[in-house]
Amino acid sequence: MITKTACGLDCYDACSILVEEGKFPKIKGNVNHPTGNGALCALLNKHIFEIPRIEKPRVDGKEVSMAEAMEAVADAFKEKKSLLWRGSGNFAVMQEITNLFMEKIHGSLTKGSLCDGAGDAGIELGRGVNRSLSPGQIAKADTVVVWGRNVTVTNAHIMPFLEGKKIVVIDPVRTAIAKKADLHLQIQPRTDYYLAIMLARFIFMEDSEDVAWMDEFAPEYEDFYDYTREHRIKAILAYIGVDLGDMGEMLEYLRDQKVVFLVGNGVQKYSVGSYALHAIDSLAATLGLFGKEGCGVSYLANSKLGMKNPFEVKCNRVPKATTNFSEFDTVLVQGGNPAESMPDSNRVQKELEDVKNLIYFGLYENVTSKMARIVIPAKNFFEKEDVRLSYGHQYVEKMNKVLDSDIGISEYDFTKTLFDVFGFEGLASEEHYINTWLEQCQKEGEQYISPAYQEVPYAKGFGEDEEDEFEFIEEYEDDFVNTKRFRKHRKESKNKPKDETFWLLSPKSAKSLNTQFKRDNKVQIHPEEGYSEGERVAIRSEHGKYDFIIKLNEDIRPGCIVITSNTSGVNYLTPSILSEEGENACYQEVKVRIDRVEE
Ligand SMILES: Nc1nc2c(c(=O)[nH]1)N[C@H]1C(S)=C(S)[C@@H](COP(=O)(O)OP(=O)(O)OC[C@H]3O[C@@H](n4cnc5c(=O)[nH]c(N)nc54)[C@H](O)[C@@H]3O)O[C@H]1N2
Ligand SMILES: Nc1nc2c(c(=O)[nH]1)N[C@H]1C(S)=C(S)[C@@H](COP(=O)(O)OP(=O)(O)OC[C@H]3O[C@@H](n4cnc5c(=O)[nH]c(N)nc54)[C@H](O)[C@@H]3O)O[C@H]1N2
Numbered sequence: 001m002i003t004k005t006a007c008g009l010d011c012y013d014a015c016s017i018l019v020e021e022g023k024f025p026k027i028k029g030n031v032n033h034p035t036g037n038g039a040l041c042a043l044l045n046k047h048i049f050e051i052p053r054i055e056k057p058r059v060d061g062k063e064v065s066m067a068e069a070m071e072a073v074a075d076a077f078k079e080k081k082s083l084l085w086r087g088s089g090n091f092a093v094m095q096e097i098t099n100l101f102m103e104k105i106h107g108s109l110t111k112g113s114l115c116d117g118a119g120d121a122g123i124e125l126g127r128g129v130n131r132s133l134s135p136g137q138i139a140k141a142d143t144v145v146v147w148g149r150n151v152t153v154t155n156a157h158i159m160p161f162l163e164g165k166k167i168v169v170i171d172p173v174r175t176a177i178a179k180k181a182d183l184h185l186q187i188q189p190r191t192d193y194y195l196a197i198m199l200a201r202f203i204f205m206e207d208s209e210d211v212a213w214m215d216e217f218a219p220e221y222e223d224f225y226d227y228t229r230e231h232r233i234k235a236i237l238a239y240i241g242v243d244l245g246d247m248g249e250m251l252e253y254l255r256d257q258k259v260v261f262l263v264g265n266g267v268q269k270y271s272v273g274s275y276a277l278h279a280i281d282s283l284a285a286t287l288g289l290f291g292k293e294g295c296g297v298s299y300l301a302n303s304k305l306g307m308k309n310p311f312e313v314k315c316n317r318v319p320k321a322t323t324n325f326s327e328f329d330t331v332l333v334q335g336g337n338p339a340e341s342m343p344d345s346n347r348v349q350k351e352l353e354d355v356k357n358l359i360y361f362g363l364y365e366n367v368t369s370k371m372a373r374i375v376i377p378a379k380n381f382f383e384k385e386d387v388r389l390s391y392g393h394q395y396v397e398k399m400n401k402v403l404d405s406d407i408g409i410s411e412y413d414f415t416k417t418l419f420d421v422f423g424f425e426g427l428a429s430e431e432h433y434i435n436t437w438l439e440q441c442q443k444e445g446e447q448y449i450s451p452a453y454q455e456v457p458y459a460k461g462f463g464e465d466e467e468d469e470f471e472f473i474e475e476y477e478d479d480f481v482n483t484k485r486f487r488k489h490r491k492e493s494k495n496k497p498k499d500e501t502f503w504l505l506s507p508k509s510a511k512s513l514n515t516q517f518k519r520d521n522k523v524q525i526h527p528e529e530g531y532s533e534g535e536r537v538a539i540r541s542e543h544g545k546y547d548f549i550i551k552l553n554e555d556i557r558p559g560c561i562v563i564t565s566n567t568s569g570v571n572y573l574t575p576s577i578l579s580e581e582g583e584n585a586c587y588q589e590v591k592v593r594i595d596r597v598e599e
């Protein structure tokens, strides 16, 4: 018999999966799914079944039964101050059911994000709500601008929708798609805001703006034009690392045609991340790219838009990216690995050490699980019922339990056990919650679709009720280049031939899902920086230091290094700060130095 489920990993694609039951169940992609092509990625084909699971619960280093471990969890939650810090190791909706218990004990949850929060905030400033642009619409574009998204690695199932299009890539790294693109602007990191503003200014200068559309939907465009003119062309183009020729070429791909900007996480891992998205949206509005077939800006969409969340609770919330764990007696880490995935590992690990009861609820051993007093193995997404929404497309999948396992406990059963021990009332059945999510969806035959889905988003207008105008960006203040730490780097390098600090880029890896699955130990750098393949180096920032092995790569922009997000130690280098909007982590708001290590 063949059963259906969907991939629960935090990924744009949210693939539908077919499972052939039997002694050795076989999994494969669902060819009949609107965005699937029958193939799954290496994470599912290989790594997920190779990595050893945590099989037995532990309390104070000793293996115990699940019942004993859950008793210890319940005792820990009798302390005064408790926090639930949930990661995105499993992206399905039932992860959030533990909120219901936290509300009952007046515990704390987190707000903000490690991931897409800054960009999301920038989109809301312009459009009011962050709607999904369907792959079907992307397929109708003439030009697709892949802007800070490493599509072949993180979003492989979008590739068939890009076939035959003119492709422009904006990325400091010559990624696989950049190599095949019609144009690649290998810009300096953290300059996307400027690039978008410059392009908008040029569009106005050559009268290519869409006046008819803006008169109706974005009437403040004269002010926006004035705003773009406050930006000096020559100095800014030099800062971005492009010239007038590049700009001219780029305009060829934007002018008088259907354009989609496929924007990823890369542009917004900064304090000013929201401005990058707001500026890109403002450029799109100048070109009249909203509310039309084959046009738009696609970012990680708000997958819960239009849905009533049964796990929405009123709790105190602390910022996720800068959580002070030591303020709590009990911390439940669920589906995450903050000791490695959060910025500023030195600070985070010290804080976690000070927590009296650190509970790790997850699948795999990692730095967080090793530090925990109580370890609860979870069931993986094949072993429980759930619902998968997607930030990359509009389709919603029911996730069925397709494998049996003696290992672990589901989030529903974990919550139910705690409700029972504490004598709390009001937890409905698992089926009730699953149905609550599914019943809100639109349906096309058997296929569930997000209730907020619109074939052509923003056709009537902006905001939740589609009655608002588009709001252009009108301010940008950037302290980073004027801060002490930045000046210090420049001063130190004054007497040397060149600036010896590097931008630290930490994109995703094809072999991992953040810190799940294969880990790495490399730093990638352009050969002209003078290091040798295999050489061990110490990389340091003002936040910490860690050793990595050099891997030469001509595709990296000089002045930058790449350490993928699955690399042990990368977050010793990153800062505990929040983005100006969206309370997001700022993994790339840092410059680093490289020291050779004598061996
Ligand atoms: N330097 C740098 N760091 C980054 C980033 C970056 O770009 N640069 N990216 C950031 C981003 S975008 C994200 S989203 C975060 C992700 O960071 P986290 O949310 O901390 O995710 P992971 O590190 O992948 O850890 C996920 C854990 O979830 C557990 N897990 C998996 N499935 C289940 C389940 O069904 N139930 C339970 N209970 N547990 C489960 C696994 O054991 C795994 O250890 O990392 C961030 N970290
Ligand atoms: N295989 C795999 N797939 C994944 C994940 C994974 O870990 N592994 N993680 C999932 C998660 S949690 C997320 S959030 C998504 C994110 O997936 P993406 O949106 O693709 O984000 P990243 O991989 O972080 O970075 C994307 C690109 O941005 C570029 N970049 C870096 N800095 C800048 C900049 O300043 N400007 C511009 N224009 N580009 C820049 C990088 O070089 C990189 O090519 O992927 C998901 N999919």
Ligand code: SF4
Binding pocket: 007, 008, 009, 011, 012, 013, 014, 015, 040, 041, 042, 043, 044, 156, 157
């Ligand atoms: S990780 Fe992404 S591409 Fe791979 S199977 Fe899951 S949803 Fe599909």
Ligand SMILES: [Mo]
Binding pocket: 010, 114, 115, 116
């Ligand atoms: Mo993410």
